[in-house]
Amino acid sequence: MALFNSTTARFPPAMSMSMNPRDRPSDPLSRLRFALETMPGSRKYVFTPATRAEILSELYDAFWGQYAHMFLPLSNSSLPMHATLSQVQAELGFAGAGAAEDPVIPGRPCGHIFTKGESCFRCKDCALDESCVLCNRCFRASSHENHNVSFFIAQQSGGCCDCGDPEAWRQSLQCPYHPVLQEAEELSHAALNTPDTTPRTAPRSISEAEIPPVPNFPFRAPCPPELRDIMGRTIGYALDFLLDTLDYSPDEPTIPDNEADLRLQPSADPMQKDQYCVILWNDDKHSFDEVIQLLCDTTNRDRKDATAIAHTVDEQGREIIDMNANAGRLLEIALIISKIELGVTVRRAYDTFREQVAMVIIEWLVDLTRSRLGADTLVTREVIAAELLSPRRRESNIYGSGPQIPDLSADVPGAARIDWLFLYHTRLWKKPRMCLKEIYASILTLSHPHKIAVGSHFAAVYHRVIDAYLLVDREAETSIKYFALQLFTVPSVASYVVRHHDLVTRLLNIIINFFTNQIAEKRILKNTTASTDAGELDVESFPFKSKRFMPVFSDLRYLCHNQPVQRLIASNVSFIHKFAKVCQLFMCVHPNKRAATSHVEYETDAWISVFNVTLSLSRVIKVYGEAFAWATPSQLINAITTVVLEIITVCTLSNDKLDKNKFSAPAFHSVAFGDVEYTIIEFDVLEEWVSFHHSLHWLLAELLKHVDILSEESLLQVGVASVRDLFMRISTEPMILTMIDFPLRVLSMVAQIRSGLWVRNGFPIRGQLLHYRDFMLRELCYDQDLFILQTSLIILDPNTVFVSILDRFGLLQFFCGSVVHPVYEGVQLSSMVEEVLYVIITLLTEKASASKMPLPAAVRREIIHALAPGPCSYTDLVKRVAERFVDDVCFEHVLADVAHFRAPESTSDT
Template identity: 60%
Template sequence: MISLFNELMISSLSPPSVATLPPSLQPPNNRNVSILVYIPKHLRFALEVMPGSRKYVFTPGARAEILAKLYSSFFGNHPGLFVPSASSGAGGGAAAGKVPQNMLLSEYQALNGKEDTVVVPGRPCSYIFKKGECCFRCKDCSLDDSCVLCAKCFHATDHSDHNVSFFIAQQPGGTCDCGDEEAWRQPLSCPHHPPLPYPEEIAEVFSAGPRVASRPQPRDIPPVQNYPLRVPVPDDLRAMMHRTIGFVLDYILDTMDYSPDEPGPPLHESDLRLQPTADPMTKDQYCVIVWNDDKHCYDELIKMLGDLTNRTREEAVEVIQRIDDYGREIVDMNTNVPKLYEMAMSIAQIDLGVTIRRAYDTFCEQVVSVLIEWLADLTRCRIGTDALVIKEIIAAELLSPRRKEMGYPINTRSPLYINDPSPTRIDALFLYHTRLWKKPRLHMKEVYAAAASLSKNHKLAIAGHFANVYHRIVDSYLLIDRDAETSIKYFALQLFTAPSVAAHIVKNHNLISRLLNMISSFFTNQISEKHIQYQTSYTGPLDVESFPFKSKRFMPVFSDLRYLCHTEPVQEMIVRNKDFIVQFSKICQLFMCVNPSKRAVMNHVEFETDAWISVFNVTLSLSRVIKSFGEAYAKATPTQLVTALKHVVHSILLTVTLQDDRLDKTKYSPTTFHRVQFGGKEYQIVEFDVLEGWVSFHHSLHWLLAELLKHTQLLSQGALREAGYEDLRAVFFEMANEQAILTIVDFPLRVLSMIAQIRTGLWVRNGFAIRGQLLHYRDYMLRELCYDQDLYILQTSLVLLNPNTVLITILDRFNLLSYFSGTLTHPTFEPQQLSSMVEELLYILIALLTEDSHANRMSVDQSVKREIIHALAMDVG
């Protein structure tokens, strides 16, 4: 075996002939078998023996050796197509057909002048931003806030008098959207990326049924059409590139099969030897690895490393810097298992990510890091003038299944095999992203971005695979991943915001329904073994003190849903298919009246919880989705809008009348009515006292109803008559009488009354928490999501019901009926408080009667002009 190791280690780095392969790797007695089939096995064997031959110590020399073997295999018999001779460029000193040691191919090609100089119509920029680079955004031109430009494209296009902003990229991976016709409201006329004179053709597979369109094969994705810089690629070279890249991807997956999902030492020292390993010798040599962390300061980590590993401060600083740059670092390696385990447990006690694993597996993971870096670099390389062929091969291999003839053992630990017996490589890589660390994660995102930017077909295919495993990605993001900034979940931003992609994954992958189910299951705490267990129904109030509400990671999941609902083709699906409004109403029902408050009368609240902050974060995230969802109904027919209105009204009534068990029945009672006298007339209105009852700031179903009511311009008298209704009142009164509508309106009215009481000083014993909720609810940045919606529901009630009845209800809820009947004292309000409540009521009435921007369908410009006038008028006073 030793002689075999030496034979491989000193062998030439050029592609071996059959005769030079070890006997175990030589082909059978068939002289016609292509040597191409055996190159990856030779490469695999070299990588498998490398950990032992290098004593498990990964050095720059090991990296250089890996790169040399990769390029040797990848170039095949045609290195001259990739690497110019030493005398032809600036890279003097390199042998012909070889990349200089410790240099990547793209660096060497750039050094020898291989850069894009030809403008190709229809090719997007797709420049991948590096950390620290400037990104530009134009709100006038872009479809949404996710569309950005690199400096080159921004300065080449005209944005005079536009609303432009810029920011610094905090992490690499984002791409320039110039040249992507779906990203812009109007043509940018960038001279570097002119559009195609004809639309890009979509592959037939994406027009097939969901079963076919959801799992396209590489053969279904055509190469990029009409690319003028193509060069002929020999068949044997193409086959070599496919097999080398396929092998590299399989090696990455084989290694990551044995890696843990999250860093952490085992509970007992004896469990170390039970950890899965790829080491055939199962040698008891272990490494302690510290992972990147955003919770601890440098000084704390430097002191800890110095105490545990006897490093000097300078050495500890160097280690910490490598952890920050690369995502993790080996801090110790030896055979003294008890000592290593004690060290790992000491590190874990301060909640710092740490693993203790066999040195063989750790070395293989370091090899994986080099392989991923090599793949990312290939996306920047070319063959001659062709900058696409290598990326096309990478994309094809990503979309292919793992090759079983490569000899890898199917690891039943992998979660992939539970749900999918034949996952593609990209499926597995998406799920194993959590097992990687910072640097390889960022490189993999570059690979995905480069593959997706090839063509619309490639983007649809990759988006489909991402959607297939999206629920598992969300599991890892919400429950496992320690480094959320580099999570693959954020790749959704580049995919879900493209209208064609959004339409594809909603239609063929049912992603909106799945997302709503995820949100429902997560916030009802249906979590087991680090997985969200999807349930079909849930009753009862939510526990706002549970982990899901305290997690800060749920907001990007709501953002993904909002991106999907914001695109035009998805909005058309929403209004056409009633299932969407039904499913979305259930989510809104889930958060109805969450975290209610009751006025403390005699004693101060003993313990002020900060759960209200988490609740506001959740419901405001939901309200942004509600806004996008409601905007879809601007495209609805009168019948579709009426159907949606009726369903939402029905859902509200089920909740507020306690028929669906959503509300806490220890705090909410069935609605009752009482008769009141005012102005010589008798009115029957809802009986409720805000001074004594429970009131919540959060009425998500009412916010959804308000969004739908903003499109009632579609319900002209003629359109309503065609649908069988005389007017808007008839739509509501078909399924609800006056008392039911008063019940619906009463819940947002209670919030307005509670706000008046808080501002008057009647809730001081409830502490700072209630004041904080008030400030958020009425904050000028957030009020359009909640406060303005509640006001609009009240305005609508003045149209649907007798205005006198609504006005009496408002007076009753503000506890001012007796005051306006002539009684100038109040049993609860002090004189100053009574005057303040009257002022608050006057403010509400003025808003109801004069705030007509929604009712009159004002444009954005008109609304802004109106707000500026109001602000200036107040300043003059």
């Protein structure tokens, strides 16, 4: 370590500016340091292809020192100008590089990194989930006869082939190029079968020292310790230079208000030279013609130059459009560009030049992941991984102005370089972002411990990544947040980050705090308490209008879908407690009240945002509920008790979750029906506020689908004889009646809307009905409400439930013999009667959820019902069938059994 410190000590500005090139240090790493420190000034801040070539040359020289012959044939002791190592190795066929086929190594996954435009294959029958894909070579080599196979074109680089990964497939692919090693499968199973434990509150990331060497690799090349050391120190220094540069970079494209603010910007420039750059950032909102014309107008360029800049911005992510010392003129250009919401920054040329150097360093690291030392294709990636997982070596900059460096000490003690790179991802532009993702993907394929290690570091800074994604990042499509898909869908990684980083609870806290708008200084405030009383929902606020929240729910769903995480959810009561709080937050959100006399004056579209949230939340509820298939009877009873008590607390207005200006405490009244008097809830759907959204009830419905676990013996062990006794022990009959009344109100409102009684509420109410009952939310919301009512028939007196239904539909007097209704007119009355009969028939005959119908049988029934009205295209069919059924492996096979496919005969056929 002392050698590193002495050979890479920072050169003072005076020395770096005046040192004669002949006096350059002789040590390669010191020469690299000297070159990178002095290059901005010596090149007058102009970055050219020759500059890039010089940086690469210095990097390679420092990387291999006197061992260039181990990376190149003896006749090629150095690389040609502008060439990269992997490119030259492939062209020369060095140690097998560039061969059409890699050698077969049992236990090694494919790990092929997809490039933009490359074809990727997915087999639904073989893959564990939709994220598992194959490259063309592995797909052609494995058997997928009569399987449901699809392919797509990679839109960006960074993904990798999963062939050879035992955690990615339901069954062995039998790929001859990547046979699975028995030891690897046993290691994977061991990781998944870890005993259930309580998640750690203090996160624990895996360090480089804890990762063993990659096993079972027969092509190891002898690597001298000196070479291994210099490779590590060079990569470490390059990464530290990259991070030191990004310390001064802004999180998002903004421009200073005036020249004084511009000069006060954080800068690493020791001379604080007044030379500035205007940088245009990538944008998906504006057309090429619009940007080209703007560049011509603001910078006086001709159309050819402006077109070249526009294409560079699109491909690279940003480009310098002007550079000089006239700060006023540059600010004027930036201001004009920013008026049409194009991303633009004005920064010192010194810092911009260093960022361009950092881009070359990232490209160099990508090249190293594709290179080899002799026949060893792993050693360079292992060194990169080791340096990424090690803490950065930061030196205080006494010459430049202080950067705004985030404090990670509280969240990630001893943060590694990879933690900082995850955090600084938003400060980069399109091209380096994609390159970094490729580097991360190449590390994931090294070994299972490497995959766990990267996952643990990503989980450690996940909340910061989400902050940036939701509130800062201009280019969401290249956000590092989407790296979660490659990590959270791996069962062993998901299990580790949930156990050691308590990631499910942290995600639920993020959701609560984001939607209650607890946001300050572009950060979602932390709230570690289990209560949601800290804030209220405002459906007109930014969180609801932002569509970026959907992938956050997806991350939660990916985590909870993994079997080891599901077992943990079922066994640890804290998970259902916290999730019930999240569901409680969205209870009865955005209620509706019937416009009886005049049309609503202003039709808001806030319902669209609310339904987007509901769709995302209900998918998580489905997965969360499915976890309790692994529960013991006592664990399921505890979960049901928790959710029922939360529902009653909300529905009785015992807390402040419901707006007391719109909802009132439950009131009861006595009604006579069939010579018997019943005490039921008093509520008029025609006059009161009703919401479509009852997330706690949907969660309860999912839990109740597992009551087959509750045998008589298990119920007797907790002191009850039946499910009805269990509910009566949790609460009283009036409270249970109150609980079921909320979904009943929705069914009544649906019937009234369909009967034309809410026409004065305009299109929004029709749109809500359409989504709730007829499209993707049907199984997740409408069917759940019906199932709650079905359950109530065994918990309460069925007669009381039926009378409540008739009363809520406003048809109690009709079924007592009065054919005149004070509100329902002729057609409306008959329509309401049809609707209530439909609900009653459904409650008595629908048994899919109650009997836990096997999935293939449920899919078969859904397809038959969808095709009953007549033939339709595949696209229309999947819209009529629940998303869960379409995504299942059996869907296409069942479809082939029950329907005939008629191939199109012309281009106009559907």
